[in-house]
Amino acid sequence: xxxxxxxxxxxxxxxxxxxxxxxxxxxxxxxxxxxxxxxxxxxxxxxxxxxxxxxxxxxxxxxxxxxxxxxxxxxxxxxxxxxxxxxxxxxxxxxxxxxxxxxxxxxxxxxxxxxxxxxxxxxxxxxxxxxxxxxxxxxxxxxxxxxxxxxxxxxxxxxxxxxxxxxxxxxxxxxxxxxxxxxxxxxxxxxxxxxxxxxxxxxxxxxxxxxxxxxxxxxxxxxxxxxxxxxxxxxxxxxxxxxxxxxxxxxxxxxxxxxxxxxxxxxxxxxxxxxxxxxxxxxxxxxxxxxxxxxxxxxxxxxxxxxxxxxxxxxxxxxxxxxxxxxxxxxxxxxxxxxxxxxxxxxxxxxxxxxxxxxxxxxxxxxxxxxxxxxxxxxxxxxxxxxxxxxxxxxxxxxxxxxxxxx
Numbered sequence: 403x404x405x406x407x408x409x410x411x412x413x414x415x416x417x418x419x420x421x422x423x424x425x426x427x428x429x430x431x432x433x434x435x436x437x438x439x440x441x442x443x444x445x446x447x448x449x450x451x452x453x454x455x456x457x458x459x460x461x462x463x464x465x466x467x468x469x470x471x472x473x474x475x476x477x478x479x480x481x482x483x484x485x486x487x488x489x490x491x492x493x494x495x496x497x498x499x500x501x502x503x504x505x506x507x508x509x510x511x512x513x514x515x516x517x518x519x520x521x522x523x524x525x526x527x528x529x530x531x532x533x534x535x536x537x538x539x540x541x542x543x544x545x546x547x548x549x550x551x552x553x554x555x556x557x558x559x560x561x562x563x564x565x566x567x568x569x570x571x572x573x574x575x576x577x578x579x580x581x582x583x584x585x586x587x588x589x590x591x592x593x594x595x596x597x598x599x600x601x602x603x604x605x606x607x608x609x610x611x612x613x614x615x616x617x618x619x620x621x622x623x624x625x626x627x628x629x630x631x632x633x634x635x636x637x638x639x640x641x642x643x644x645x646x647x648x649x650x651x652x653x654x655x656x657x658x659x660x661x662x663x664x665x666x667x668x669x670x671x672x673x674x675x676x677x678x679x680x681x682x683x684x685x686x687x688x689x690x691x692x693x694x695x696x697x698x699x700x701x702x703x704x705x706x707x708x709x710x711x712x713x714x715x716x717x718x719x720x721x722x723x724x725x726x727x728x729x730x731x732x733x734x735x736x737x738x739x740x741x742x743x744x745x746x747x748x749x750x751x752x753x754x755x756x757x758x759x760x761x762x763x764x765x766x767x768x769x770x771x772x773x774x775x776x777x778x779x780x781x782x783x784x785x786x787x788x789x790x791x792x793x794x795x796x797x798x799x800x801x802x803x804x805x806x807x808x809x
Contacts, residue, residue: 436772461658491517498670589613
């Protein structure tokens with residue numbers, strides 16, 4: 403029996419047998435959490451209406467029809483079925499480099515871009531390239547769980563930079579600096595953030611650039627949700643407009659959200675050409691080349707679909723406003739941070755594990771989010787809700803579903 407993708411994932415990740423003596427780094431890594439959350443939703447009986455899935459960050463709308471058509475054409479082209487360059491097809495890298503230059507006001511070349519099979523791979527390859535087992539990387543917490551999992555698998559120590567709700571979950575240089583010693587190789591910042599949605603202001607990024615340069619370590623900026631920033635932000639930052647960014651910064655990007663094609667697995671690393679030459683060694687051992695059909699289609703889409711992407715951004719901002727309005731009706735729930743795809747919400751059940759809260763929400767109320775505990779050991783008072791997954795009408799149902807939930 404085939405089952406849904408979620409059901410297949412659940413079966414895959416819950417195998418009871420462990421016949422091989424596997425790496426202790428792998429065994430010590432937490433199990434991928436998304437299948438567990440989907441398993442809770444399988445028990446929902448529909449009493450409050452259809453399931454509202456606000457768990458995994460997945461675009462709820464399909465790609466533009468013209469993009470779908472072009473991907474179909476590319477997929478049927480025999481040329482796209484052969485190996486391509488390790489770092490991605492040249493025309494695609496040129497289009498993306500031009501877009502990067504326009505957004506940030508710099509001059510980024512195609513040889514300063516490497517295309518990867520998704521942004522998770524971009525992160526993994528970057529960590530392999532920056533640090534070896536026994537060294538350390540600083541992650542702000544709450545963190546994106548796959549980042550921490552990758553470091554664990556690689557034997558790289560995670561140094562936790564704990565963020566605070568009173569700071570809007572924005573990291574502070576003065577908290578990070580004491581964590582740096584001779585083992586630390588990089589600081590990772592994710593903006594807009596997953597899970598909190600927080601956007602890091604330009605002065606904060608500039609301060610971390612200065613800290614990393616002073617300490618001789620790298621700053622890794624994961625900007626997966628860049629294209630979905632709140633409306634008040636005209637640009638993410640101006641780092642790439644400065645000629646010396648190449649000696650300190652690496653940027654990671656995903657095409658999944660802006661173009662609604664997560665299944666095609668395309669991400670990118672932007673770094674100085676000398677760094678990318680070395681990073682290419684790691685890419686060659688893992689991906690050989692990134693998937694090619696979507697590259698060909700996106701070469702056209704990057705310049706051609708700016709207006710469509712702007713409309714998607716406006717729609718996401720409407721959903722964010724609807725989410726704030728909905729939770730304003732729930733006086734005992736506190737929206738600690740919201741932006742891009744996510745809201746990070748403090749639940750009202752003091753002492754109740756966030757996993758228990760989300761399980762009850764899914765099974766009894768038909769609302770699926772993720773527990774804060776998935777994002778770090780100090781996060782049990784919070785839950786993450788991916789409001790961008792759903793429409794305004796579904797968001798408006800949340801107060802009625804959650805208002806009288808009791809433990």
